[in-house]
Amino acid sequence: MSAPGFWDDAVRAADLQKERSALLNGIQDWQSRSREVEDLEVLLDLAREEGDEETMGEVAAGLARLEGEFRTWRLELLMATEEDRLNAIVTIHAGAGGTEAQDWTQMLLRMYLRYAEHRAFKTEVIDFLEGDEAGLKSVTFTAGGPFAYGYFKSENGIHRLVRISPFDASGRRHTSFAAVQVLPEIDDRIVVEIQDKDLRVDTFRASGPGGQHVNKTSSAVRLTHLPTGIVVSSQTERSQHRNRELAMKVLRARLYDLERGKREEKKQELQDAQKDIAWGSQIRSYVLQPYRLVKDHRTRHEAGDVDAVLDGDLDGFVEAYLLNPGEEK
Numbered sequence: 001m002s003a004p005g006f007w008d009d010a011v012r013a014a015d016l017q018k019e020r021s022a023l024l025n026g027i028q029d030w031q032s033r034s035r036e037v038e039d040l041e042v043l044l045d046l047a048r049e050e051g052d053e054e055t056m057g058e059v060a061a062g063l064a065r066l067e068g069e070f071r072t073w074r075l076e077l078l079m080a081t082e083e084d085r086l087n088a089i090v091t092i093h094a095g096a097g098g099t100e101a102q103d104w105t106q107m108l109l110r111m112y113l114r115y116a117e118h119r120a121f122k123t124e125v126i127d128f129l130e131g132d133e134a135g136l137k138s139v140t141f142t143a144g145g146p147f148a149y150g151y152f153k154s155e156n157g158i159h160r161l162v163r164i165s166p167f168d169a170s171g172r173r174h175t176s177f178a179a180v181q182v183l184p185e186i187d188d189r190i191v192v193e194i195q196d197k198d199l200r201v202d203t204f205r206a207s208g209p210g211g212q213h214v215n216k217t218s219s220a221v222r223l224t225h226l227p228t229g230i231v232v233s234s235q236t237e238r239s240q241h242r243n244r245e246l247a248m249k250v251l252r253a254r255l256y257d258l259e260r261g262k263r264e265e266k267k268q269e270l271q272d273a274q275k276d277i278a279w280g281s282q283i284r285s286y287v288l289q290p291y292r293l294v295k296d297h298r299t300r301h302e303a304g305d306v307d308a309v310l311d312g313d314l315d316g317f318v319e320a321y322l323l324n325p326g327e328e329k
Contacts, residue, residue: 033066040066071319076147078322084150087185088121089253091140094131095158097176102131104161104176107310109139112155114312121145126234126246134167140232140250142185149184154321155314156182157283164289173289177282183253192252200224201244206235223247230254284317286310299324 040062047055079085092108094101109125116123121143128139143152158179165174186192203218220235221243232250234243284296286306294303294317301320303309309317 033069036062036066071315075319075322076150079147079150083184084153085147086149087142087144088149088152089140089142089183089185089250090152090155091138091181091183092136093138093179093181094136095177095179097174099131099133099135099167100161100165100174100176101178102133102135102137103167104135104159105137105139105178106131106135107161108159108178108180109136109141111310111312111314112143112152113141115151115314116143116148116312118312119145119148119151121148121151124246125236126250127232127236142249144185149182150322151318152182154318155180158281160282160285162285162287162289183257185249186253186256192255194225194248194251194255198226200226203240204235219243221247223251225251225255228255228258230258296320 040059043055044059046052047059090112092105092112094105097104113123122145123141123143125139125141129137131137158177161176161178162173163176164171168174200223202222202224204220204222205218206220217240219238219240220233221240222231222233223244224231230251232247232254234246234250237243237246283298284294286309287293287295288306292304292306294306294309295301296317299317299320301317303313303316305313
């Protein structure tokens with residue numbers, strides 16, 4: 001940093017400072033945790049010599065906490081790309097199953113918001129389309145924080161739910177599908193050129209439950225990128241300017257992902273697979289009836305506590321995916 005000309009390129013200097021800060025924080029965290037382990041070893045020896053059960057309990061609690069922190073570090077070490085460190089943009093679309101699928105979409109939204117809360121990510125719902133009778137036809141939210149995209153990328157694909165329908169008076173078992181798309185929120189310094197002539201901007205009134213207007217003005221914004229046909233919208237803010245800003249953020253991310261997909265064949269394959277949100281294309285199944293099990297079909301990771309998973313306990317699935325990315329078994 002003291003080298004001549006270091007500050008001549010402000011953007012590069014800022015990037016290097018950020019990288020240096022991240023490396024230093026990592027070293028300091030490792031040194032701190034190493035000292036904690038040593039202290040706990042000493043405390044455990046003393047507790048054993050004196051037969052102090054209370055202190056041994058404190059040691060066990062300390063080790064459990066450190067185990068969780070080391071597990072997080074392990075996961076983040078598996079996130080090797082620059083994109084993994086970025087914020088995530090998550091969109092959920094209801095698929096085959098009608099009202100059932102729309103209710104399933106809302107359940108998935110709740111699951112992901114709980115998972116984001118567990119990971120201390122900041123979330124913001126920026127667009128939604130309510131279901132005909134219940135649930136959501138689609139919803140888009142952002143998750144902000146270190147490695148947000150890295151943690152959420154494993155959710156990209158079709159999710160299948162099997163349960164006794166709460167909307168069926170006969171109590172029959174139903175199968176529902178929803179598609180989850182996860183994109184990295186690209187850095188502002190990555191240039192995605194969007195010309196005014198390629199953009200159509202429509203405004204409309206945002207609406208809430210029951211069709212009641214969120215406000216009396218046309219504050220919601222819909223952007224259509226004419227060359228690609230990509231359409232994004234935002235309606236959760238009262239300010240039209242803010243909604244346009246959020247919609248542009250999503251549009252830039254989708255255009256960036258489109259270009260990246262042209263370079264990476266697997267991206268195109270993923271988009272093709274998501275065209276039919278139905279049987280045979282799911283990445284994970286959530287079975288509530290006749291037995292209870294959540295199973296990832298890529299990694300074979302399973303969890304019997306379905307309620308915990310739907311409440312945001314996704315660490316096991318994320319870890320299995322990062323250890324075996326895209327693996328089909």
